[in-house]
Each structure stands twice: as structure tokens, then as C-alpha cells.
Amino acid sequence: MDSSRVDIYSFANEKEIARSFSKRFQWEMALIGLGQAAVFLSLWPLVILNVIPLWIGAITATFCALFAYLPSHEAQHGNYSRGKANRRWIDSLVSHVTLITLMFPHHIMRATHMKHHAYTNDPHKDVDYDTASSSSLLEVFLRSNESTAKYDKYLEVFKDDSNFVKSFEKGALVGLAYRGTLMTLVIFFPLEALFLWWLPSKVGVMYLSTFFSWYPHYQMETGRYKDTRFWHHLLPRYINHSMQLHFVHHLHPGIGHFDEPKAIEALKPFLIERGVPGADQIPDRVSYNPLIKL
């Protein structure tokens, strides 16, 4: 390899390109997160007062659940505040509110997600290894039913990380509050509690585990450039929340979700050079449909 080639594909250059896509406030995500939560919460009076039937409420709540995680995910990486301390409340606000639909505590999600990034595909330390290593989609669905309870065992694994433990304990209280609210609601509105909240949140978590965890990480190795892949399937990119592009998020988490396609186009030569799994199949222009593989 000649020295000029090494220079072109240096990590500093890769980082510089990635940084240019890591500056924009992710307003679309904030809107989606707060918007879906507003729709989800409004379903309760609408269904209870018989303005809309329960089945319409259930379908709408399920769609809300599918859109609930990514806005929090951006917040977990600080992609609203962008390093500005006086804007951190936006990260917190969006994440707490959007996760209501999934009954997920923000603090636990942030703490465990950071560990997922640090130890992707490590059987003992990656908190999402159970779904990523599932042998079939059915296994993913079954395992994802455990919800955040599956993270409890990682309190022992990361017991020496005081920040992790503190965040986890904070989140556990929020988790208890969710449980208490659901248990109270089910006494007065049993079918509404089941079809507007419990079931949609389960569908949302299955969706999340399938597209955010299983497809991108299934049968991948550990290590930067190796732990996440570019993948194809039958459905257009917007059905899977663009998780075909998830590998670039693992390389540069600061790149905003809606800026990932442009970032990947710019970074494609670097990704091929580094041997990112599937990188040679990335189209030159990442639009919504070229990622469909028939």
C-alpha cells in the first residue's frame, strides 16, 4: 500500500467527514418522539369516551410504539444537545416522553445502550447479545418479550461502574412507576390497558429487537468495522427505520439518523477500505428504494 493511499483513508479523514454530518439538531426525531407520544396519550380518553373504537386505538398505539425508540436513541447519544450543556434538557425531555409508549425508562436505556456500543457482540458484556445471537426470528420475538428485565443481570456484570449502577437504579424507579401505572389502569380499564399499552409496547420491542439488533449484528464479530453489517431485505428502507444503515451509527454515533444516508455516501470508500461487512454492496446514492433486494 503506498503512503498517499494510507493518508487518504486515514482515521482522521474518516472522522472529519463523519463530524461534518454530526452537527445538525435532529428536529425531525424530536418531532416524531413528542408527536407519537402525544397521539399515544390522546388515544386513552378517545377510546375510554368511545370517540374511537378500541381496535382503531390499538392499531394507532402499535404504530406509535414502532416510532417510539429512535427519538430516544438520538437523545441517548446527545444528538439534540450536541455537546451544549444548556440543551441537555432536550435530550432528557424527548427521551423520557417518547419512551412512555414502550414503558422503557430512559436512564436504563441510555446506560445499557452505551454498554452495547462499548461491547458490541461480546457474549458476556453486550446487553443486546441475546437478541443479536438468536438463531431465528421466532427466537428474537420470544426473547424480546423479557423487555428491560433482561438488563437486570448486567447490574452484576458492571457493578464496578458507579455511573452505570446509578443510572440503572434511577431507571429502575421509573420502571416501577410504569408497572404501577399499568397495574392501576388494568383494574379500571383492563382491555384498554392490554390493547393500548401492553400489547403495542410488546410489538414495538419485537420490531426494535428485529431491525435494530438482530439484522445488523447477527453472526457478526467483535471490533470496530466488524461488529455491524450493511444488509438487504425485501422491504423498503423506511419500513425498517433505515436500520440497513445501522453500521455507520456504530462507527460514528454522533451522525444524526436522518443524515446517515449522505454520510454513508461520503464515507463509502473508507468503509470498503476498512472491510465493513456488506460495504461493497452500498449503492453510490442511498435513496429509499435501492436498498431493496429481490
Add this chain to the structure above:
Amino acid sequence: MKTIITVLINHIKSWNMVWFGLIFWGSVLNAFAAEFGLLANNPNLSYFFFLFGLILGLVAKFRGTWLWIPAE
């Protein structure tokens, strides 16, 4: 006060699934029974549905996870 909260949290952590089975699944099964008219002639059947929920919760507690999730 702090002790009471700690005791409460420990109890919930340990018996969470049992309470969830009794209250959540019991209420849901009972509501389905009412919806399908099963309680119209025999309101005491409610006890059966809550008992069934409780059993689901107890099995989950001792199994470590819900019946429909593969145990590790």
C-alpha cells in the same frame, strides 16, 4: 421512611411477576370473560380467572420468566 421504601422495592422486585399475574392477567382474563358473557350467569367465575392469573405469575416467578418465553 427510607426503610419502608427499600422493603417495598425489594418485595416488588421479588414478587413482581406474581402481582402482575394476579392483577394484570387476572383483570384481563376477567374482562374477556365478561365481554364474552361468561360471567352473566356465574359471576363467581371471576375468582377462577384471577386465580389463573395468580398461577401464571407464580409459575413465572419460580421459572424465572413467563411461560411463553424460553427459559435460559
